[in-house]
Amino acid sequence: MSMLVFTSEEALHLALTSGLVPAEVQAAPARYHRTPDGALHVLPEVMPAKDVLAHLASLGVQVTRSRAMEATPVLCWAELVTARRVPLESAPTGPVLFLPPSADALLPLAGEMLRLGCDRQEVCFAQASGESGQRALLRAMAPPYFTLTSALDASGPLRAFVPAVPGQHAVWVEVGYTHPLARTLHAPAGTLLLVRGEGPWLTAPDGPWTDLYQHTDLRLPATGEDWTPAPPPGRLTVPLRLTRAARTEPASLWVLREDALAQVESLVHTVPEPLLAQLRFAVTGPPEAPCIVLRARAGRERPPELGLSGMAYAPLPQLADLFLPCDGLLEPPVRRDRLRALLVPQADTVTWLHPTGDGGFRAERLPESAFQPLDTWVDYVVDADADALMPWVRSASFDFAAFEAAEGEWQSAARAMQSDEEDDRSPRATRRSRREAPAPPVTPASPPPIVAVRVAQPAPTGVRLAPLTPAQSSAVEEELSSLEKSFLALEVPADSPQRQELWTRMAELNGRLGRKRDASLCWTRALWSASDTEATELARRWSDSENEGGATPAERMASPAPTGDDVRGVASSLVRAVRVPGAPAPVDVAALQRWLDRHDAELDVRALWLTRTALDTLAGGDALGLARAGDRLLEMLQRGLSLARDVPRFLRGGTDSAHAPRVLAQLEALLERFEHTPRRRSSIEAAPALTLAYVRYVFAVGLARLGQADRARPLASAAAEAVDAKEAIHGFLSRAYGARVAQALEGQPPETPLPSDIAAELNALGTFQRYKVDRLRQASALLEPSERLDPARAFGRGARDLRGEEFAALRDVKDPAQVAARVEALTGRATDATLPAEERQRIIGGLLDTLPRVAPARALPLLNRLVSSMEALPGEAQAVMLGDALTLAALFGRADHAMTLAARLRKVLTALAPTSPAWGQGILGVSLRGLRRVGLSREAAELVDAAQERLTGPKTPLTARLGVAAGLAMQGRTAEAVDVFDAAFESLGAAKGGLPERLALMRSLASALAHAPVELALPGLARISEGLPIITDSYNTNSHFCLSVVELADALVLGHVEVAQGTGARARSWLDEDEFLVRRRIHRELEERT
C-alpha cells in the first residue's frame, strides 16, 4: 500500500486547495502520522490514480510504500490541516452548537442560558458511537457570552461550535478557531460535522431537534386563582376644592367688585401708558355698582403689578382660559380635558373660580369677546383744554347692559359687546388712532380666500440619450413615459410588488433607449426588495443589460480609465456571480476588491451595497470590509439620497415638471419686482445697487437649485460685479454666495457645508465684520441652511462662534479623526453632571451641529449620551435640541432612536407654552422630515396632532401655528392648514407688529406655503411679495446692504424652490420612503453579516 509524504502542512494545504488531490480522494477517510520535523505521512483509504500520484511526485510529494507506524485516523483529508486559534471579539448573534461532555451536563448548561435570558434553545439526544451513554447537543440562538467563556476554556469539558458558513447548519467549527478549509467542507445529509480546534473531528446526527421547553416543566410557586368581576360598589364623588398653594403666581386677571370704577380711574391716572396697553377690560353687573374685570394680555413678559384691591387671579398652566386665585390650587389635580368639561364647557370664555370659603368656589365666566383694550377707554387730555375735557367725560360714562347672574355664573350682560371691535371703537376714537396720521400705509386689496386644491401629478418627460429609429424611440419612450406616470400615481408603499414590476419594466425600457445609468438605477431598485428567487433572475438580467455587446469584466478592469458603464458592468457581473448558480466567478477577489475601492464612486448607493455584499460572500465573510462599506454608505446618505447619483431622472428635482415653467416664470417676475419696485429706504442705507446685488445672489442660488444654469450664472456674475470683492464683508459674502451657486449647479444637497477655505475665512473676520456677515447668514437660509445663529449675542460676547470657541476652532480642523476625537472629548464635558445647565446647553447645541461630521458608528453613541443629559435643561431648549437629535438619528437611519426621540419630543412640546419662542424655530418641520426619512409616518402624524392640539388657543403666535400648518400641508392635510394661512395673510395685511415680526411671519408663511399644492403656494408667495414697498430697516448692516430686503427675497425664493422641487408633492415623500428602504437593508445586512 502506498503512502504519501508531504514535507509540511503548507504543502498538503496547497495540494488540497489546488485540486492536485482529487475531491473523491480528499473526501475519503485516511490515516496519518506527523513526524517531529512537521512532515505528514498520509495513508489514504482511497488511493489517487497513478497519473495523480505521478503528478504529486513531480511536485515533491514522496510516494512510498507504507511502513508500520502508529497512524491516526481522520474523517477526511481536510482534518489533517490544523485549525487556527482566533480571538472571540463578541458573542455570536447566530446559532451556536454546544457539545457538553455528557447528556447529564446538558441541564445545567441549558439552565444557565435560560437564566441569562436565552430561551431559543433546541436539543438533540443521540447514542454516542463507541462510547457508553447518551450524548446531547444543544443548539442556541445568540447565547450569552458568559456561557461561551466556558467553551473557550480549553481545559474545560464544554465545547461550542458556530456554522462554518453563515446560513448553513451542517458543518460547524469550534468557537475560538477557524479552519482554512471549513468553507469547502460538506457533511453527509442528516449529519453534522463538528470541526474541533484540537482533537479529532466529530460527526453527529442532525436531529431530531426539539425545543428546550418540550423538556422543561415550568412550575408556578402557587396555583392560579380566578377572580370574578363584580360591579363597582357605586360612583365615587370627589368634590373639587380650592386650597392654598405653596407659591403665589403672578396675577393676570383682576375682578374688581367694590369701587370698581374708582379703582380703574385711579389706575389709569397712575399707570404708565405702555403698561395700560397690556390690559383688557370687561364690565358687568348693574350700572350703579359695576363689576370690572381686568386682564393682562398673554405674552412673554410678566404681567404688571397693579396693586388693586380686587381679587387677583392667575391662569391655570394647563388651561389658559381658566383662572384661579393667585395662591390657589385645585385639589385633587384633574386631567385637563375633565377640567375643561367641568369648568370651561364653552369655548371662547374666560372663567375664574371665586372662592366661597372652606375650599368651596363658584365658577364665574365672561365671554372672551367682552374684553376690550383698556387704552381704548382712556383719553389723555390737557386740563386747561375745556373742549378736550368733554370727550373724556363722555368716555367715562358707560352704557352698561343689565347684569345677570345664573347658577353661580355671570352671564355677561355685555354680550352686546360681542359686536365687532369696529363698533366699539367708533364712538371713542383711540388715543393712538387720533395721534397717528390717519392715512395708514397702503394696504393691499382684500385677497380672495385661499382654497386648498389637490394637485394632479403631471407626466414626466424623458430625454433620449441613445440613437434609435424614430418609430421605435417613439413607442418605447411613450411606454416609458406612461409607466413613469403610473409609478407616480401609485398609492402603495415604495417596496410594494406593483412598484417592483414597474421598476423591472422601466429598467428594460431605459436600457433599450440607451439610458444605461437610469436603467441601472431601475435594476438595482428592482433587486433591492426582491425575494431570493426573483433576485437571481433580476441579477442575471441586470448583468446582461449592462454587459450587452460590451467588454468582459476582465477587459473593463484592465481599462486605464474605466467609465461609469465599466464600473456598473463589473458590479453587475459580480452580483450575478454570487446570485446565479454556475455564473463565472471572479478569479482574484482581492484584486477585484482593490479595483472597486478605486472606482466604485461611479456607483449609486444600492449598486455599491449590492457589490460589497457580493464581495463579502465571495471572500467567505469579510466583516471588517463590509462594516467599512456600511459606514461609508451611511456617510453618503447623511444628507439623503443624491439626486444626481441615486435617483432616476424622472424622479429628480421633486419633480413636478409640469409646474416648473410656472414657478420659473413667477421667479423671474419676482426678480423684476425686486429690481424695479420703488421702496422705502432708510437714510443710512447703502447704495441700492448693493442690496440688489445680494438679491440677485439669492435669486441666482435659487435658480441654480432649479438647474437653471444659464440664468443663475449671469445673475451671480452681475452681482459679483456690483460689490467690491476686496472689502472683507462683501468679499466673504460674494465668495460664499458664489460657492452656493456652484454647489447647487453641481447637484449637491443644500445642507452641504461651504467649502472649507471659505468657511475658514469666517474666523479671520473682525468682530464687527463677523457680526454683519452673520446677520445675513442668519437671514438667508439659502446661504446658511443649517447652522442656528445669534449674531447679536455672539457680538456681545466677542465670540467667533456663539456656540463657543471650541466650535470655532473645530471649524478649522479638517482631519475627520481629529474632529471625532474632539467631539468625543466635548461630549464628555457636556455630559459631566457637575456642569451648569447653561454651559451644557451651549455645548450640546454645538455638538448637535457638529455630529454629522463624525462617522455614524462613532456619532450614534455620542448622540445617545447627549440626549440622556438633556433632561435637566429647560423645556424650550430641550425641544429644539430633541428636534435636532431626531434629525440626526434619522440621518443615521436609526428608526428605533428616532421613535424614542419623537415620543420624548412630543412630551416636551405638549408641555411647552403656545407662546414659547421655540415653536418658531422650525422644530416641527425638521422633526417631521426626519421621521419620514426613517419611515415613521405614524409618529410624524402624532407629532403634528400633538402640536396642533397645543397650538389651538387664540393667543398662539401665528409663526408657531404656521409651523403646524406646514406639517399638515406636508402630510397632505392642506384643508386643515388653510385657516392658518388666511390668518397670516390677514395679519400681514393689517400690518400688525413691527417689521422684524412681520418679516419672520412672511418667512414662516412662505416656508409653510411651500408644502402646499402649487395652486395654493404660488399665488400665496406672490401675495407675500406685495409687502416689498414698505420693507426697510435701520440696522447697521445698511453700510453694506438692506438686510430686510435680502431676507424677504430669500424667503420668497426659497419658497419657490421648494415648490418647484415638488417638495410639497408625492415625489418627495416617495424619495423619503426610498431612502428608508436603502437604510433598512444596509442596517439589517450589517447586523446579520458582521
Added chain:
Amino acid sequence: MSSHPAISELTFDALSSEAHGLRERLNRFRLALGRHFVGKQTLVDLMTVAAVAQEPLLLVGPPGTAKSDLVLKFRDALRIPNEDYFEYLLTRFTEPSEVLGPIDINLLRQGRYIRREGGKLPTARLVFLDEVFKASSAILNALLTVINERKFYQDGAPQPVKLKVLFAATNELPEHAELGALKDRFCLKAACRPVQDRYFLELLDSGLDSQTHREMNQKPWAEGHATLDDVLKAHRYLTLMMGKRETGPDGRELRDRDLFFRDDLLREFRRVVQTLTREDGVFISDRKLVKLYRLLRTRAWIFHGGAVERQDLQLLSYLGETREEIDLLEEKVPRLLGLS
C-alpha cells in the same frame, strides 16, 4: 498601648492556634455591628473583608446614606483609640498640611522640610477620607503613594506610614482621567443607597435610637467583640497561609489555590472576569486580579473558614468604575452566578 509590632512578628503556627477564635470574633463583630444599621449588613461585611485584606474600600452614595456613620461605628466597634484613627472631609481647598501634618517651622529654619505628622494620616492605622476625590492634586498625589507603597515623603526621604485600613467616601465618581489613578487604587467600590423605600419604619426606629445614643453619649455598637489587633492578626495569618506551599499525597507541591479554590470555581471566577471585561468594558488590571484573589480568600475564610465557595464570588459585584457600572454589576454578577 499599640501591640502591632508584636503582630508583625507572630509566626504562622502561633496564629494558627488563634485562628478559630479570631474568626469567631470577627464574625460576631460584623453581625453585631450590622444590627445597628438598617439594610447595610452587606456593606459592613464588605468593610470587614476589606479591613482584614487591608484593601482600601470606597463607599459611593448620595449624602445622608450613612457612609460616614458606617465608618465611625466600625471604628467604635473595634475600639480604635484616637491616636490610631484619622478622618478628614476633603475639599478642594484642603491643604496637605491638614492631612499629612503641618511643616515644622523650627526645623524649616534649619533648612529641613519636615511635617509634624502626629495625629494626622501618617500615624493612623485606620483612616477615613470623606469626599476623597475633591482633594487638591497635591493631596491626591500624596495619597497615591500612601495607598500604593504605604509611605510618604519627609524632606525628600520616604518614610513608612502606619496605615492598615483605609475607607473613603464620595458622593459621585468623577470621570476625569487625572483622578483615574486614585480611583483605580480602590479595588472595591460599593454603593451606599437610601433604604427608606424598603425599610421605612425600621429606618425611623433606628435613626431615633441612634440620635438618642448620640445625645446621651452612648455607643452601644462598641460591644467589644473584636479589636483592631484581631483584624491585623487575621490579615497576617491569611498572608502567611497564602504564601505557604504544602506537599500533596502524590508528592506534588500544592499552592494556595489547589487547597482553597476549586477548579470549577476558579473557572467561574475567570468566566465572570472575562464577561465583565468583554461585555461591560470593566477594566481589571493584572494587579487588581491578584488583589481580587486575596479578597475572595479573605471573605471565604471569614465567612466559612475554608475554601472559596460560589457565593464568595459575589465580591466581583464591587468592581464597577462608574456609578452606572456599580449599579449594573451589583445586579449582573449575582445573575451570572445564579445567585440572584
